[in-house]
Each structure stands twice: as structure tokens, then as C-alpha cells.
Amino acid sequence: MNLRIHTIPTTIRFACLTCMVSALGGSPTPSWATEGGLGRPIAGMTVLSGIGIVPPAPVDIVSLQQIYIDGSISGSRQVPIAGKTSLGINGEVAFTLASILHVWGEAGGWDFASAVTLPYVWTKVTGSLSVGPLSSSTSDRASNLFDMYFTPIEAGYHLTKTDHIAFSFNFWAPTGHYDVNALANPSLNNWTFVPQVAYTKLVPQYNLEFDAVLGLQFYTRNSATDYQNAPLLTLDAMGLKKFGNGVGVGVVMGTVQQLGNDSGPTADRLNGFVGHDFALGPIVTYDTKIGGKHPLSASIRWVPSIASTNRLKSTRSFQATATVAF
DSSP, X not given: OOHHXXXXXXXXXXXXXXXXXXXXXXXXXXXXXXXXXXXXXXXXXXXXXXXXXXXXXXXXXXXXXXXXXXXXXXXXXXXXXXXXXXXXXXXXXXXXXXXXXXXXXXXXXXXXXXXXXXXXXXXXXXXXXXXXXXXXXXXXXXXXXXXEEEEEEEEEEESSSSEEEEEEEEEEEOOSOOOTTOSSOSOOSSOXXXXXEEEEEEEGGGTEEEEEXXXXXXXXXBTTTTBBOOOEEEEEEEEEEEOTTSEEEEXXXXXXEEOSOOBSHHHHHTTXXXXXXXXXXXXXXXXXXXXXXXXEEEEXXXXXXXXXXXXXXXXXXXXXXXXXXX
């Protein structure tokens, strides 16, 4: 089994999908269940083949990732958005991520890497905003560069030839444009710090692979709306069967669990707006080489929501990725 091919997807762990928070005034563009109903993570979108493997030798890995989600929060629930509340919300988001990861090499048995991601978001949000006793339906759309995502340090360790683990510290910077009066925003208007641990288990005799990534997301306060998102715990896992022709098929599951209540004037009126969700769906992967020497890894997945509370629920959640190592 070609270890170098398996390591390519390491670069894609960007919680990018998280960006969706901004679209709904807190989801695809910046917030949802957490402010807006989504926060930065999208269940089932951060785990990829080889997520726990950092290559042992210096290499540059370029990744392109496309995420699409179209979902809603029921009109029976109030959602914090744009400093107000909406009776339910509908959101459509297309999110494009361009990333580069540089592997520095090995030191003391550990392999080290750094990465940066430039995201672009298109989003459309429809809600029913409440102002006093009155409410009115309104919609908004935005398309622009989203908040940038940085991985200053990732450290990988090879427990055995088939067991690999990687630790990383990541953060989202509020580099996108934010309008406090807009429903759709290409920014969450906060810093988000994301420590993560990823694990990969290879079973070469059966061409099986198991991957998992566990993360915590800590948000700073949105100074424009005085909204403080509670920390989120994310867990994505995948089982994959690979074939001799480079094709792989498997199943992805993911969950996002809010740890505690959101706070601030709007969140307090909604009893902390605590949210959680669970998603499950299939994935298809393909590994090959360009020019016989540059590993290429691609995948496509559909991960619909199975259960969701105070977070965007969607049956149309898709992701496509492609990475090349140089």
C-alpha cells in the first residue's frame, strides 16, 4: 500500500464547512446554533482518508474543496441572526476552499507541517425576522472571500506501521467582510480556535482504512451583536474499503455537540440556544498519480442530517475534494 498516497488527504482537514455559519447570519456565512444556527463546523465534512498521517519527508500539498449545503431550521424555532431573532431560517451555501500544506520534515520521531486556507463563499438566507410583536419574511445573499483558516502547527506520530495520530492547532481569523445588518455575511466576525486530534488505522491485508478526527471550537465574542457562541465539540469518523484500481467506497458519520449555553442579550432570550446534530452518508474516493510521480487524491460525499436541534438540517449536503502532492 502506497503510504504517500494515503497521506495526501491530511491537508484537507480544514473545518471549512464550518463557514456555513455566516450565510444565515451565523451559519453559511457566520453562525447557526451558535449564532445563526451552524457555527463553523458541518457534521461529516472534516474527516478524509489519511487524516491522521503527516508525511515523514518535506512535501507541498495543494487542495481544492467544494461544499454545498441547502437546509433549514424549522419555523417553530427562533434563531439568533443579525442581532435579532428569526422564526426559522432557510439557507443555501456554496463554499470553495483553496489550501496549501507544507510538510517541514521529521524531528524527534514526529513529523511537522503547517497550512493555510483561502475560502470563498456564496450564500442565500431567508428568514422571518421578529421586531417587537411583528415579524416579516426577508432574504439576503452574499458572495465574497470568507474568513481565512490557518494551521500554524500540525504534529504527526507513527504509532505503528498501520496506526497514525496527528495533533494540530488551527484558527479562523475574521478576515471576511461583516455587516451587522445583513442576514448573509461572508464572515462570522469572531476568532475561532480549533485544537484537533486525528487518527488513521490501516488494515492492508483487507485494504481497509478507518479515520477519525476530534476537535473543539472556541469562539470569541461577536463585538457587533454582543453574541458569545459556546464551545463546540466535533467528531467525524469514516470507514473505507479501497480497491486495486484506486477506487475506494465507504461511510462517513459526523456529529456536532454544543458544550453549554450561548450568551448575550439575544442568546439569553432563547435560553442559551443549545444545538447539536448528527449526519451519516456515503463517500467515494480515488487515488492515482499524475505523471507517474505526483500523488492525486479525490473524493465526493453526501452526508445528510439524520437528527438536528437548533442547527441547520439538510438532506443536500455534498462535498468534493482534490489534493495533489509536489
